[in-house]
Amino acid sequence: MIPITIDGQPVEGKEGENILQVALDAGFDIPHLCYNENVKPYGACRLCLVEVVRRGRSRMTTACTYPVMEGIEVLTQSEKVLRARRMIMELILAMCPGDKLIQDMAKQMGVEQVRFKKDDNKDCILCGLCARVCDEVVGAHAISFAFRGDRREMVPPFLGEAMNCIACGACVVVCPVDVIRMKEEGDERTIIRWKRTLKMKQCKVCGNYFAPWFQLEKFKERAKLPKDFFDVCFTCRG
Amino acid sequence: MGRLSSPQELEKYREGIRRRRDPHQAFITVCGGTGCHASGCHAVVDAFKKVIQEKAKGNGVGLRVTGCHGFCERGPLVVLHPQKVLYQRVKPEDAPKIFEETVLNGKIVESLLYEHPTTGEKIVSEEEVPFYKKQMRIIFGNNGSIDPAQIEDYLAVGGYQALCKALFSMKPEEVIREVKKANLRGRGGGGFPAGLKWEQCRNAPGEIKYVICNADEGDPGAYMDRSLLEGNPHSVLEGMIIGAYAIGAHEGYVFVRHEYPLAVVNIGIAIQQARELGLLGKEILGSGFSFDVQISRGGGAFVAGESTALMATIEGNVGEPRAKHIHTVISGLWDRPTNLNNVETWANVPLIIDRGADWYTQIGTEGSKGTKIFSLVGKVNNTGLVEVPMGITLREIVYDIGGGIPGGKKLKAVQTGGPSGGCIPESLIDLPVDFDRLTEVGSMMGSGGMIVMDESTCxxxxxxxxxxxxxxxxxxxxxxxxxxxxxxxxxxxxxxxxxxxxxxxxxxxxxxxxxxxxxxxxxxxxxxxxxxxxxxxxxxxxxxxxxNKRCPAKVCRALLKYRILSDVCTMCGRCAKACPVEAISGKVKTKKEKGIPFKIDEQKCIKCGMCFESCKFEAIEVQ
CATH class of the missing domain: 1.20.1440.230 (NADH-ubiquinone oxidoreductase 51kDa subunit, iron-sulphur binding domain)
Structure with a gap:
């Protein structure tokens, strides 16, 4: 175990863990949007900024990308940290002014007004969670960031249909601002943002459409399952 | 020539090259750098080739296309050796005259000489031109005299001597100690001590280590790394080999922008030639130390010059930086210890090893040793690349080397450090230029961009x-x-x-x-x-x-106000004709009719300035 202090309290972390993980487990409240414990930390949203004092030197860094190291002191509520977080929150709120979660977080951090032009036609906050889940958890590699600077976008390849997408909906679940939508109509499931529509398979027992064919084929292939494994839906299989 | 397998063989080879070359023989160098290319040096080279072929008839007049000399403002540049006569803004049709008068008869072609901007004096020798005089061209100097595509040229000026010294009379630790003692700081912008970086990389655990040369120069207007790679690629390569030896690396990369085609070609030729002579590859000069270099080409993203983004790019990933809580000297390219330095930093290394840290530390200031190459551009008479000792003042660079501001205008600021550098006001013109002073005033050294701005800059x-x-x-x-x-x-x-x-x-x-x-x-x-x-x-x-909604430098178009001075207006009507939006009204004066002075309707005016350009009587005022 690696001993560190967070806001003066002694805490222990494990080798390979990052500060955010340890702090959240220990009950500290650090705002974050692009972090999810199931994927590798990325450090895009910059909300989990903390001050880290190591060998007498203090610097601001994102807690999610900083590995726990013996003897570091972490300050999660210093004046500097709160000041920086507030401006970042304001910047995010300007990008995504209509989202409830963002509005609530901003309010909690004392961000009352947005001093920038609001991006009414943008919604995504470019946290990259959808692509990381798709790559690291699902393994479909269906989407990625394209372009750089202020033109950065999360898109399917060549801005067309995401041909690798299995319409599993993991991105839909993980998106913090809820801008990736899925709809099911008849025997079709669509992930609207990735322009991906797939035909669904019908359960031999109950007759419900339960998952896209393409997805089930991928699963069978990956897990080397018998041909008829997905003939029956998850519910009817008992 | 096959591979050389000992330092003695290299020296013998070098002696052979030198013996074949007569130091008194006439030869013509034409600058083939990027700036001179733009002003048409290619045609000049062809013209000289033709003249030499026709008139020299084998009596040994050499022609050499070299790398950038630095004085790009005055290109194409031609220097005649051994007298070192500098001719500037040479046109292809000047070639026969130069050959006839200077090469054959030793006379000077006055019209092609550089003229001192204030005294009007004609200057014959390259070294006497004020632009060069205050410079200290220890890194850049050879650019003007060697053909970058000929390893013999580099060997003739003492190339790879430092490598021999390092490999055969110094331990890796001693090389590092020397570089540390020289206090060489990274020329890519950060100014991190190179020796310390090397030492950390050497001490990092791991069998496989890498060295990288960062040639992803991306600052608008900056081209010193480009000119070094184009003009003297072996100096960079020699630095890398010495560094690799000190660190214990056997593989290296030169990461160079694809937009620098000549740099890519020339470093490629240099690598090939060094390999053929056994200066690169397995068992360099029979020493038992092996090292080889590959070229990796960048796609032109500014951010890919950041070390971790650069490494991601070499790995084939998107050029995005990552957190460096564990330094790249411990875990860099493919998670192996990696030492990255900039082109100019590498080019300093052979010099430090060859002449020693004690010599090197005599140049520069307390915290910044050696020289720095700047790309001097903007509102200055002599634009080009300048190499100056650290600690020189901005005034000396702008006025003595740069020749001051054109058109008698007043200096307003100097922007240093590339796009993310800062603007230093005229009041700080006597600031000594080094890493720490520039940071103190809110700018930075960066990779060496220097943009001069005059009073017409907003x-x-x-x-x-x-x-x-x-x-x-x-x-x-x-x-x-x-x-x-x-x-x-x-x-x-x-x-x-x-x-x-x-x-x-x-x-x-x-x-x-x-x-x-x-x-x-x-x-x-x-x-x-x-x-x-x-x-x-x-x-x-x-x-x-x-x-006041006013732009004092009269640059911000939306804030400009055009007004016709009715007492000056001759009622000729030119402005009204020039106006694309019919914002100007009045009546033209003729012999029969009296006319009405013209007026601009501010509501309609789009501030294009066409009226201002068209008026011959200075009757239009801009505010």
Whole structure:
């Protein structure tokens, strides 16, 4: 175990863990949007900024990308940290002014007004969670960031249909601002943002459409399952 | 020539080259650098080839196309050796005359000489030209005399001597000690001590280590790394081999922009030639030390010059920086210990090893040793590449070397450090230029861009220009950098278009602080510099834009006001004809009719300036 202090309290972390993980487990409240414990930390949203004092030197860094190291002191509520977080929150709120979660977080951090032009036609906050889940958890590699600077976008390849997408909906679940939508109509499931529509398979027992064919084929292939494994839906299989 | 397998064989080979060359033999060098290419040096080279073929008839007049000499303003440059006569702005049709008069008869062609801008005196020798005189060209000097595609040229001027010394009379630790003692600081911008970096990389655990040469020069207007790679690639390569030996690396990469085609070709030729002579590859000069280099080409993203982004690019990933809590000297390229230095840093290494740290540390200031190459551009008479000792003042660079400001205008500021550098006001013109002084005044050394600005430059517009570049070139990963640069640019747009408020200034400062403090890499860390440094030194100019809706330098178009002085107006009607939006009304005066002085309707005016250009009587005023 690696001993560190967070806001003066002694805490222990494990080798390979990052500060955010340890702090959240220990009950500290650090705002974050692009972090999810199931994927590798990325450090895009910059909300989990903390001050880290190591060998007498203090610097601001994102807690999610900083590995726990013996003897570091972490300050999660210093004046500097709160000041920086507030401006970042304001910047995010300007990008995504209509989202409830963002509005609530901003309010909690004392961000009352947005001093920038609001991006009414943008919604995504470019946290990259959808692509990381798709790559690291699902393994479909269906989407990625394209372009750089202020033109950065999360898109399917060549801005067309995401041909690798299995319409599993993991991105839909993980998106913090809820801008990736899925709809099911008849025997079709669509992930609207990735322009991906797939035909669904019908359960031999109950007759419900339960998952896209393409997805089930991928699963069978990956897990080397018998041909008829997905003939029956998850519910009817008992 | 086969592979050389000992230092003695190299010396013998070098002696052979030198013996074959007569130091008194006449030869013509034509600058083949990028600047001279743009001004047509290719045709000049062809003209000389033709003349030599026709007239020299084998009596041994050499022609050499070299790398950049630095004095790009006056290109194409031709220097005649051994007298070192400099001819400037040479045209192809001058070649026969030069050959006839100077090469054959030793006479000077006066019309092609450089003329001193103030005294009008004609200067014959390259070394006497003020542009070169105050420089200290220890890194860049050989550019003008060697053909970059000939390893023999480099060997003839003592090339690979330092490598021999390092391999055969120094232990790796001793090489590191020497570089540390020389206090060589990274020329890519950060100024991190190179010796310390090497030592950390050498001591990092792991069998496989890499060295990288960062030639992803991306600052607008800066081209010193380009010129070094194009003009003297072996000096960079020799530095890398010495570094690899000191660190214990056996593989290296040169990461160079694809937009630098000549640099890519020349470093490729250099690598090939060094391999053939056994200066690169297995068992270098029979020493038992093996090292080889590959070229990796970049796609032109500014951010890919950041070390971790660069390594990601070599690995085949998107050029995005990552957190460096574990340094790249421990875990860099493919998670192996990696030492990355910039082109110019590598080119300093052979010099330090060859002449020793004691010699090297005599040049420069307390904290910054050696020389620095700057790309001197903007509103200055002599634009080009200049190599100066650290500690030289800005005044010496701008006035003595740069020859002052054209058109008798007044100097306003000097912008250093590339797009994320800062603007240094005229009041600090006597500032000694080194890493620490530049940082103290809110700018930075960066990779060596130096843009001179005169009174016709609007500092708010300058900040806007750089912010526009940075918002495009940020990788876009960190909210603070992507949104911060974008919003700063947006606010600067507001100010330059007359919608600024005083609150905007506070907001700019706050945004600047967050962008610098909260972003991951050095691009974000330095991105607000153009805004913060202009706010620091030119706040009044910002206020003038905001409070009086006026741009004192008359640059910000939306704030300009055109007015026709009715008492000066001759009622000729030219302006009204020139106006594309019919915003000017009046009546033309003829012999029969009296005419009415012309007037501009401010509501309709689009501030294009066409009327101003068209008026022959200076009757139109811009405010």
């Amino acid at each position: 500092m708010v517009d300058v900040a806007k220009y750089f912010m526009n570049f940075l918002k495009d070139e940020s990788c876009g990963k960190c909210t603070s950098c992507r949104e911060g640069t974008r919003r700063m640019h947006e606010i600067l747009m507001e100010i330059t278009e007359g919608r600024g408020t005083l609150d905007h200034l506070d907001l700019l400062e706050e945004l600047g602080w967050v962008t610098a403090e909260a972003s991951l890499c050095a691009l974000g860390g330095t991105a607000p510099n153009p805004v913060l440094s202009t706010l620091r030194y030119f706040r009044d100019e910002y206020k003038e834009h905001i409070l």
